[in-house]
Amino acid sequence: MPVVLHGPAYSTYARSARLALEEKGVPYELREVDILKGAGQSPEHRARQPWGKVPAFEHDGFNLFETFAITRYIDEAFPGPRLQPEDARRRARMTQICGVIDSYAYPSMIGKVFWQAAIVPMQGGTPDQAVLAEGLPQAEQALTVVEGLMAEGDAALCGGAVSLADLHLAPVLDYFVMTEPGRAALARRPRLSAWWGRMGQRPSMVKTRPALG
Numbered sequence: 001m002p003v004v005l006h007g008p009a010y011s012t013y014a015r016s017a018r019l020a021l022e023e024k025g026v027p028y029e030l031r032e033v034d035i036l037k038g039a040g041q042s043p044e045h046r047a048r049q050p051w052g053k054v055p056a057f058e059h060d061g062f063n064l065f066e067t068f069a070i071t072r073y074i075d076e077a078f079p080g081p082r083l084q085p086e087d088a089r090r091r092a093r094m095t096q097i098c099g100v101i102d103s104y105a106y107p108s109m110i111g112k113v114f115w116q117a118a119i120v121p122m123q124g125g126t127p128d129q130a131v132l133a134e135g136l137p138q139a140e141q142a143l144t145v146v147e148g149l150m151a152e153g154d155a156a157l158c159g160g161a162v163s164l165a166d167l168h169l170a171p172v173l174d175y176f177v178m179t180e181p182g183r184a185a186l187a188r189r190p191r192l193s194a195w196w197g198r199m200g201q202r203p204s205m206v207k208t209r210p211a212l213g
């Protein structure tokens, strides 16, 4: 198998890389690294990803980590539908949105809201209301910014066709809307809601949707 992705199916970042592989039609093997059980910190995994995070990617002896680098490589190294706009400004928007997701959306939507509202109770704990209260406005701001960066009338985040930006955001949003405040925040943003109505149903999303619980 020439393409190997190391990471658990429940990881949003691993899912973004899988979405790129699915959208391009590239066969791959997903090798489980259960970060919730500490497997990310094994010497073996840290040799692939120095911080012990997922995903890590291999293709015919070429090793790569950092999800946006991985998804760009997948788009550029394999045949299939283009996942980056040809237009330089739209491509810059795509990179900008991925940066916003990494720096602002993921830390608040997943690291604070989803973690406290969904994972902590699933593990038998009590959500930390202070973390939720801090994370929600940060998540709202990230959503507002991403919606504002979508061009008027576009079906996808950076044009008519799905790009790496859509694949970066979709796994984060899928978890965020499993929470009640997440659903309410999305509902207040009609253009992002309409986008999610399409994106959440794509075959690549359905195929990679993790079973939680």
Ligand SMILES: N[C@@H](CCC(=O)N[C@@H](CS)C(=O)NCC(=O)O)C(=O)O
Pocket: 011, 012, 013, 014, 035, 040, 051, 052, 053, 054, 055, 065, 066, 067, 068
């Ligand atoms: N900058 C990394 C971030 C990856 C990341 O944060 N992955 C999460 C899972 S979705 C992770 O590995 N968390 C475990 C940890 O932080 O130890 C990338 O783009 O790949």
